[in-house]
Amino acid sequence: MEKNDSKPQEPGQTKPDFDEPGDSLNFTRRRFMGTMAAIGGAVLASKSTNADAKEFEGSKDRYGVLYDLSMCVGCRSCEKACNEENKLGAPSKPFDDPSVFEEQRRPMVNAYTVVNRYANPKDPSQPLFRKIQCNHCNEPACATACPVHAYTKNPEGPVTYDVSLCFGCRYCMTACPYYVPAYDYNSALEPRISKCTMCYHRVKEGKPTACSEICPTGALTFGKREDLIKLARERMMKNPGKYVEHIFGEHEAGGSSWLYISSVPFETYGFPTDIQKAPLLENTKGFLASVPLVFTIWPALFGMLYSATKHRDSSDEGSGDHGKQEDKK
Amino acid sequence: MSNDSMAKSDNFRYGFLEKLRMGMSWEEYRRSLLTPFNIIAAIILSIGLPLIVLRFVKGLAYVTHASNEYPWGLFLGWGLFGGVPLSATGFVMATAYYIFGFKAYHPLVRLSVLTGLLGYFFAVIYLLIDLGRPWRIYFPMFIGYGTASVLFLVAWHVATYLTVQIVEFSPAILEWLKSRRVRRWALMITIGMTISGIILSTLHQSALGAMFLLAPGKLHPLWFSTYIPVMSLCSSVYAALCMIIVVSTLSARYLRNRADATFLGNLDRLTLGLGKGAVVGIYVYFALRMIAIAHDDNWALLGTPYGYWYLVEVLGFVLLPAIIMSSGVKTERAAFIRFGAFLGVIGVLLNRINVSIVAFNWNLPGHLHHIIPPWREVAIVAAVATLHILVFRWIVNRMPVIREDETYHELHS
Numbered sequence: 001m002e003k004n005d006s007k008p009q010e011p012g013q014t015k016p017d018f019d020e021p022g023d024s025l026n027f028t029r030r031r032f033m034g035t036m037a038a039i040g041g042a043v044l045a046s047k048s049t050n051a052d053a054k055e056f057e058g059s060k061d062r063y064g065v066l067y068d069l070s071m072c073v074g075c076r077s078c079e080k081a082c083n084e085e086n087k088l089g090a091p092s093k094p095f096d097d098p099s100v101f102e103e104q105r106r107p108m109v110n111a112y113t114v115v116n117r118y119a120n121p122k123d124p125s126q127p128l129f130r131k132i133q134c135n136h137c138n139e140p141a142c143a144t145a146c147p148v149h150a151y152t153k154n155p156e157g158p159v160t161y162d163v164s165l166c167f168g169c170r171y172c173m174t175a176c177p178y179y180v181p182a183y184d185y186n187s188a189l190e191p192r193i194s195k196c197t198m199c200y201h202r203v204k205e206g207k208p209t210a211c212s213e214i215c216p217t218g219a220l221t222f223g224k225r226e227d228l229i230k231l232a233r234e235r236m237m238k239n240p241g242k243y244v245e246h247i248f249g250e251h252e253a254g255g256s257s258w259l260y261i262s263s264v265p266f267e268t269y270g271f272p273t274d275i276q277k278a279p280l281l282e283n284t285k286g287f288l289a290s291v292p293l294v295f296t297i298w299p300a301l302f303g304m305l306y307s308a309t310k311h312r313d314s315s316d317e318g319s320g321d322h323g324k325q326e327d328k329k
Numbered sequence: 330m331s332n333d334s335m336a337k338s339d340n341f342r343y344g345f346l347e348k349l350r351m352g353m354s355w356e357e358y359r360r361s362l363l364t365p366f367n368i369i370a371a372i373i374l375s376i377g378l379p380l381i382v383l384r385f386v387k388g389l390a391y392v393t394h395a396s397n398e399y400p401w402g403l404f405l406g407w408g409l410f411g412g413v414p415l416s417a418t419g420f421v422m423a424t425a426y427y428i429f430g431f432k433a434y435h436p437l438v439r440l441s442v443l444t445g446l447l448g449y450f451f452a453v454i455y456l457l458i459d460l461g462r463p464w465r466i467y468f469p470m471f472i473g474y475g476t477a478s479v480l481f482l483v484a485w486h487v488a489t490y491l492t493v494q495i496v497e498f499s500p501a502i503l504e505w506l507k508s509r510r511v512r513r514w515a516l517m518i519t520i521g522m523t524i525s526g527i528i529l530s531t532l533h534q535s536a537l538g539a540m541f542l543l544a545p546g547k548l549h550p551l552w553f554s555t556y557i558p559v560m561s562l563c564s565s566v567y568a569a570l571c572m573i574i575v576v577s578t579l580s581a582r583y584l585r586n587r588a589d590a591t592f593l594g595n596l597d598r599l600t601l602g603l604g605k606g607a608v609v610g611i612y613v614y615f616a617l618r619m620i621a622i623a624h625d626d627n628w629a630l631l632g633t634p635y636g637y638w639y640l641v642e643v644l645g646f647v648l649l650p651a652i653i654m655s656s657g658v659k660t661e662r663a664a665f666i667r668f669g670a671f672l673g674v675i676g677v678l679l680n681r682i683n684v685s686i687v688a689f690n691w692n693l694p695g696h697l698h699h700i701i702p703p704w705r706e707v708a709i710v711a712a713v714a715t716l717h718i719l720v721f722r723w724i725v726n727r728m729p730v731i732r733e734d735e736t737y738h739e740l741h742s
Contacts, residue, residue, distance in 0.1 A: 106397060141543050147481035148465075148473035165473040168461015170400035171480050175543040183461070185395035188388040191461035274546045283542040284479050287558050291482065291532055298528045302428050306520060309430030 062157035063203055064225035064257035065212050066232055067131065069269060070242070071219035074101070074115055074129030078211035078220065082113045082133075085199060085210035104270070107132060109184045112196040113211060118269055130269040131211070131220075134159060134180045134196035135249055136257035139279030145175035150193075157225065157257040158198035166193060177253050177275050198257065225257055232261050254279030348505065351726060370715045377712020380705050381458060389461070392705040398690055401459070403702045403710050406685040408455025410537055411678045413487070414561070416448025417569035418576070419494050420530040423523045425606075434599055436592040437577060439501055439730045441569075443721070444576050446494040449487060451717045458709065479539045486533035493526050505728040535562040541684060549688035551630050551639045554621035557684075563617055567610030568677040570603050571650075574670035577731075584725050589732035597663040604654050604666035611651040611673060618643055635691060642683060646676030 080095040082088070088110045093100055101117035108114075113133035120128045136159045143151035143159065150165040151172065161181075168191050173181045184191045199209040207213075208222035221228065229250060236243045248260035252275040260266070267273050350358040384392045393402050422441035425431045457463040469475065469484040496515060503512035538561030541548050554560065581588060581596055622628060630636050650672035657665025686700050693699070725731060 108397070144477050145475075145480065145543055147469045147475040147478040147484055149475040150473060165468065166462070167465035167468050168463075169480060170461070171478070171540070171543075173397065173400035174540075174547070177544075177546055179398055182397045183395075183400065184388075185390035185393070186388045188384075188386055189462075191388065272546060276545060280543050280545070281477065283545065283555075284477075284539055287479065287535070287539040287542065288477070288482070294528055294531050298531065299524055302424070302524050302527055306428045306524075309428065313430060 059155045059157075060226065062155065062225050062257060063198075063223065064136070064157055064228050064259055065198075065209060066221040066223070066228040066259045066261070068219050068221070068235070068261050069128070069130060070261070070263040071217045072115075072129045072131065073217055073219075074117060074127070075216060076100075076115050077214045077216060078131055079111065079113055079115055081210040081214035082196075083111070085202075086112060086197070088112065101127075105132075106182070107134070107180055107195065108182045109194045112194065116270075121264060121268060128264065128269060132180075133211075133258070134198065135178055135252075136196075136198050137253055137279070138256060139254040139281050141175040141177060141253065141280035142172035142181060144279075144281045144284065145171040147171065154200060156200070156203050158200040158203055160197055160200050161193055161195060163192045168192075175280065177272060177280065225259070228259055232259060235261065251277045253277075254281075345506075348727060370719060373708075373711050373715045377708045377710075377715070380709050381712065384458060384709070389459070392703065392709060394699060394703060394706075396699060398693055399686075399699050401685055403686070403706050404455045404459035406682045407678070407710055408459075408713065409452050410681040410685045412448050412452040412455065413537055414534060414565035414568045414677050414681065415572045415674060416445045416452065417530060417534060417565040418442075418448070418573050419445025419497060420490075420526045421566055421569035422573060423497060424527055427520055427523045428527075431602075433595070434602070436595055436731070437573060437599060437603075439498070440577055440580065440725075441573050442494060442498045443501070443724060443730055444572060445569075446491070446498050447717060447721055447724075449491045449494060451713060453487065453491065454713055454716075455710075458713070479536050479542070483533050483536045483540070486529045486536070490526065490529040490533065493522050493529065496522050497526070501728045501730055504734040530565070531562060534565040535559065537561055538684075541689075544689070547690050548684065549635050549691040550625060550627050551622065551635060552684050552688045554625065556617060556621045556624065560614065560617050560621065563610065563614045564677055564680065567607045567614060567673065570607035570610060571670035571673035571677075574600055574603050574607070574667055575674055578667050580725060580731055584722065584731065587725050587731055591733065592731045600663040600666050601658060601661060604663075604670065605658050607666075607670060607673065608651060608655045608658055611647060611654070615643070615647050615651060618647065635688065638683070638687070642676065642679050646672060646679050650676060 076095050079091075083091065083095070091110065100114075104116050105111075105114040113131055115129055115131045118128040118130060120126050136153075136157055138153075140151060140153055140159045142161075143153055147169065148165045148167055150162045152160050152162070154160060168183075170181075170183055170193075172193060173179075173183060180195050182194045184194065199207075199211075202209060209220075212220035212222040221231065223231070229247060232247045236245065242263050243261050244263065244265055246261075246266065248262070248266050248271060249256040249258050254277070260271070262269065353361060380392060389395055393404075418441040422434065422438050426434050426438045457466065460466065465472070469481050470488065475481045496518065499515045500512050503509075503515060535558035538557040538559075541553065541557055542555070545553055577596060577600070581593055585593070622631075631640060650669040652669075653672065654666050654669030657663065657667075657669060690696055690699070
């Protein structure tokens with residue numbers, strides 16, 4: 001019986017069709033669980049998926065970006081580099097126009113990343129800046145939400161979106177805890193989601209993202225996620241008292257490729273503080289695991305109730321007018 | 330021979346057209362359409378239908394807030410999340426009648442199945458208006474399998490269940506068309522269809538709630554709960570019973586000449602029975618809501634503005650209809666039950682709109698501005714709802730829904 005779901009059974013083994021054992025696990029589990037969800041089938045699946053989830057830690061060699069917020073000066077060269085790299089078209093205001101800081105912006109159809117200005121509670125003359133883009137979660141809620149599998153968590157770290165599959169339900173936008181995916185509401189025929197790709201085309205070739213390559217202050221560091229976590233800790237140790245004791249993105253919603261360290265509390269920058277530690281996928285797993293149970297048990301249960309009713313009817317028939325008993329409910 | 334069959338098909342064509350105008354001459358039929366209700370409906374449609382066209386010409390931005398923080402608005406909040414639980418009527422009544430053997434409710438079964446069928450059909454219409462690329466609606470079935478998604482389940486189940494409901498309602502259509510043999514086949518698979526309906530409804534009614542499990546930080550904690558799938562399912566059951574009471578009351582009043590004596594004569598008594606069922610369901614649901622608050626220990630939040638709004642919903646539109654209906658059951662007054670059921674239906678709609686719109690993104694700045702829909706969105710919703718009523722009336726006017734077709738009377742099982 002256990003052999004039915006041999007695929008997700010062995011977490012350590014490399015599967016031929018994926019480069020990364022960790023991610024192959026992720027994908028297999030996703031696909032497997034949902035197939036069950038749609039059609040209903042082997043009941044044991046829920047058990048084995050739970051066991052796997054505890055062991056899944058993601059691809060070890062995936063990349064990320066460490067963003068040291070204390071070093072960001074709001075020059076917006078990352079915005080410019082991103083715009084050019086991804087050919088997003090001319091912006092409505094040039095990249096050296098400081099008036100954009102007058103309002104809080106968010107990633108949009110024509111901007112995968114934006115830099116915002118925030119008041120500095122320690123020193124009002126030194127405003128704070130934060131670049132916003134997709135965090136490329138380890139277990140992305142957008143990918144979990146997507147009913148057409150338009151999102152992919154790539155083994156290298158980037159979460160990418162395939163417009164050729166998207167039908168525009170926008171559940172990814174509902175699910176993303178960081179409000180990242182943007183939608184092209186003005187397009188009647190080809191609306192699409194826009195979001196940072198973490199320069200997947202570059203990362204695949206071993207090159208850093210365009211934004212981290214251009215950053216003149218060293219606020220953005222591209223590298224293996226594991227190394228970046230060590231680097232972040234190192235900075236905290238070398239500069240006692242400078243940083244808040246938290247790496248944002250290490251554990252938020254299961255962790256993300258983008259990691260943040262800051263010298264002021266993260267809420268100063270408008271970071272959400274109520275993000276759960278477990279991947280959001282965990283929240284729906286119990287529900288989806290119950291789907292095959294309903295498919296298996298309900299026909300028997302309600303079939304039996306039907307037989308019971310029929311049986312009662314036929315034994316009533318002898319005593320005359322049937323239907324009268326039921327009339328009274 | 331060929332002459333004969335030609336005459337037959339001519340006859341059929343003539344008969345069919347006559348059926349469409351309910352046996353009236355064209356002149357009579359045209360005159361019968363000029364009623365105050367139809368004039369109001371025509372006005373609503375003449376505003377809403379062009380707006381639907383414009384939505385597909387200019388994009389969703391033309392009719393909605395087009396917000397990246399608020400991906401869903403009234404189309405889904407009202408049409409899908411609100412419409413689907415109120416359309417559980419078919420599944421609830423078919424289960425009661427065919428599986429549990431509540432044979433006395435026979436006069437209401439078809440009405441319930443029709444209400445459910447049209448409810449799902451129009452929920453899909455709202456969805457098609459809201460989807461970015463509606464022509465890809467079949468993608469979850471055949472192109473991209475987002476199998477870890479709760480919405481994937483909803484898509485599959487709503488599509489399958491819509492088919493099941495067409496089969497369930499088909500005897501009425503086939504009687505109308507006097508197609509004896511096909512009707513018999515349709516009746517043969519009734520039990521199988523009913524059980525499929527129970528499975529699919531259990532899962533997608535709860536899935537519509539489970540969809541919000543992915544947005545714990547965005548949905549206000551008074552509405553967010555790990556119990557939300559169970560609460561959605563439970564509320565859909567009593568919503569269905571209340572909806573049948575409301576729809577049968579309105580049908581008996583406004584489509585009286587289409588109802589037979591069995592329907593009209595039994596309605597008060599059946600309403601009492603339905604009310605009894607609804608009361609059980611609504612108290613269970615009320616208890617679940619309380620358990621959800623207790624489970625997360627959110628009692629303190631009841632003292633905040635969102636808490637007051639929560640109390641309006643749960644006391645005014647869950648507990649109050651429950652009390653009104655139970656007093657109706659106790660004193661055997663159908664009017665009380667009808668009023669309670671009406672409140673209950675509004676309560677379920679209010680809950681779904683609260684979950685998907687009012688309490689969603691509650692902590693974003695300027696939230697209250699965002700939850701007020703633009704007039705074009707409202708006009709489209711009004712037009713689709715009007716169309717819904719017109720199609721319902723069109724069918725009840727013609728097909729044996731609240732009456733029995735005399736030719737088939739003896740065949741009913």
